[in-house]
Amino acid sequence: MKAMILKEFRELRRDRRTMAMLILLPIVLLTIFGYAANFTVDSIPTRVIGPDAEQVAAHAPALFDIGQVSPDATTEDAMTWMRDNDTEVVIDTTTQPPTAYVDGASLFTAQAADAALGRLGDQVRIEILYNPDLDTSWVMVPALIGLILTFIGTIITSIGLVKERQSGTLEQLAVMPLRPADVIIGKIAPYFILAAFDMLVVTLLGVWIFGVPFNGSPWLFALGAGIFLFVVLGLGVLISTASQTQAQAIQLAIMLLLPQILLSGFIFPLSAMPAAIAAIGRCLPLTYFVQLAQGIFLRGAGLDALWVPFVVLAGMALLVFTAAVLRFRRDLAPSAHRRAAGRKAEATR
Amino acid sequence: MAEPLIRAASVTRRFGSFTAVDGVSLTVESGEIVGLLGANGAGKTTLIRMILGLLAPSEGDLALFGGEPSRESRARLGYVPQGLGLWDDLTVAENLAFVDEAFGSRVTEVPEALRGSRDSLVGGIGLGRQRQLAFVAAFGHAPELLVLDEPTSGVDPLSRARLWDTIHDSADAGVGVLVTTHYMQEAEQCDRLVLMSQGVAVAEGQLADIVGGTTALAVRTGRWQDAFAALDAAGVLVMLAGTHVRAVDADEARVRAALGGLEADLEAVPATLEEAMVARERASA
Incomplete structure (x- = not known):
């Protein structure tokens, strides 16, 4: 038995990735998620409008971070801000008593605002927009679609690609008179189609079973999901080019998946995280998909309100997918790579 | 004189400080069977991977059909790798159909010997049959050059003899063949042999030339x-x-x-x- 234990430790010591997962990952997870795992919202972006805006803003509870006081703005302006996700709460003093519009799509923020405003009694009327019953599934389902796409895109795709490498058939493909583009597109297209089908099924189930409203444009959502798919499929291809075995691919995919689950604002609100941790969250594609999906599903937001997540995701898609295709191409056509390198060397001579 | 199908001139490949192939020269002409001999780790597979364009040589010149290995030149060769390069989760017929389509060749009939396994998954049939299938797949598009990396290892003597019949028939029809092997009987069937040891071509000629001095x-x-x-x-x-x-x-x-x-x-x-x-x-x- 002693020999067996020793052998196992020797093997583990040389398997750097597993060691990293065993030692580094728990430390990173604990520090990052220890800070991130916070449901308590202590600051809510708020705007106040109407004739008594100044006065109400001065007496609002500390939880409400009054960013803008606009006595001349109308209820219509307030609705536009809310739909565009410019603020979480608008206190409208054009009504008597004043009405507080709260964004129900930001679940924890809305719950905190609802509780704080409730303590004021009759002084304020609360109207929760987009998710009046503060239903968790309404917020979760749009985000879950992103998580499912991430899962298929990174784990399933990378496993499929590494299988080809591990069984030696990738080499066979490289020897066949197929263009690298044929191989890459042919290899990725089925996963794209399957993921798109899954997205459709989850969306329909979410709407039918959980009654999640779909207030925005289905085409806009399809466009956003398509762009997001390119990002996650690109990540899957990148993982496959850095892995020799399916087990390695799964390890790497998990390392990419975990932070997306915990730091994308889909479970814990980004606004409740310390700035440094939230900044990590803002580098992750799922964060933007969650904003986009919740915006289209619940708030019925259009491209004018959602251009930021769209642009960020498109940039990520371009970057990640290009890198993935180049790396995959290098594995497939080393001669072409060498010729290109040779030409470059000659040109600089 | 026609350009050889394969011409390697002082080809070297290094991996870091390790030299896997060291200044090897080799030609394969049409209708010729060239055997590449050597123990495991002698550098045979690395040399083949360079010939196919899967690895770039660190030094030396390499020509496949007179030019650099390319998509066009690879369309003219048939390759059976050591690992066979078959898709385990596809059936025998599906494997052949995919290869035919990739090479743009006519549909290869499933040969008589494999007909019973036509709809079996390749992962579920025996190694001997898998090798036969890999051969059929490599021959389907009438290649001008065959590159066979230990094509008969793990195959029973009868099947091995049949596979060699196929190789000879191809060579008689003008196909050039580069084959690696461990077996004496197979080396005897080659027109010319190149013996590799630790990355270097240590002897070249017919079997008698290589064995004769010992x-x-x-x-x-x-x-x-x-x-x-x-x-x-x-x-x-x-x-x-x-x-x-x-x-x-x-x-x-x-x-x-x-x-x-x-x-x-x-x-x-x-x-x-x-x-x-x-x-x-x-x-x-």
Whole structure:
């Protein structure tokens, strides 16, 4: 038995990735998620409008971070801000008593605002927009679609690609008179189609079973999901080019998946995280998909309100997918790579 | 004169500080079967991967059909890798259909011998049948050059003979063949051999040229274990065939001296390919 234990430790010591997962990952997870795992919202972006805006803003509870006081703005302006996700709460003093519009799509923020405003009694009327019953599934389902796409895109795709490498058939493909583009597109297209089908099924189930409203444009959502798919499929291809075995691919995919689950604002609100941790969250594609999906599903937001997540995701898609295709191409056509390198060397001579 | 199908001139490939192939030159002409011999790790597969364009040479020139390996030139060759390169989760017929489509060739019929497994998953059929299928797939598009990396390992003698018949038929039809092998019988079937050891081409020619320079003495004695130990201790290259001890590249006087008082009959016999390879390897080390 002693020999067996020793052998196992020797093997583990040389398997750097597993060691990293065993030692580094728990430390990173604990520090990052220890800070991130916070449901308590202590600051809510708020705007106040109407004739008594100044006065109400001065007496609002500390939880409400009054960013803008606009006595001349109308209820219509307030609705536009809310739909565009410019603020979480608008206190409208054009009504008597004043009405507080709260964004129900930001679940924890809305719950905190609802509780704080409730303590004021009759002084304020609360109207929760987009998710009046503060239903968790309404917020979760749009985000879950992103998580499912991430899962298929990174784990399933990378496993499929590494299988080809591990069984030696990738080499066979490289020897066949197929263009690298044929191989890459042919290899990725089925996963794209399957993921798109899954997205459709989850969306329909979410709407039918959980009654999640779909207030925005289905085409806009399809466009956003398509762009997001390119990002996650690109990540899957990148993982496959850095892995020799399916087990390695799964390890790497998990390392990419975990932070997306915990730091994308889909479970814990980004606004409740310390700035440094939230900044990590803002580098992750799922964060933007969650904003986009919740915006289209619940708030019925259009491209004018959602251009930021769209642009960020498109940039990520371009970057990640290009890198993935180049790396995959290098594995497939080393001669072409060498010729290109040779030409470059000659040109600089 | 027509350009050879494969022309490698002083090709070297390094992986970091390790040189896997060191200045190897080789040609394969139409209708010629060239055997690439060598122990595991001799650099045969690395050389093949360079010829196919899967690896770039660190130094030297390499031409496939007179040019750099490319998509167009690869369309003209058939390749059976050591791992066979078949898709385990596809059936025999589906594998052939995919390869045909990739090469844009006519549909290859599933051959008689594989017809019973037509709709079986490749992962579920025996290695012998898998090899047959890999051959059929590689021949489907009428290639001008065949590159076969240990195509018959793990195959029973009868199937091996059949596969070699196919190779000869192709060569007779003008196809050039580059084949790696460990087997003496297979090396005998090649028109020309290149023996590699530790990345270097140590000998080239016909089987007789490679084996011819090596002598062997069969040492027949009831105490073969003692004979083996004595010869080995004296630094003689000694091999075992069953309970027959064979001293390679050593003259009778040296063997007698090493055996001491041990009684044995000595007979000069032709060296085997394996013995020649080991002797060459030892000489080059």
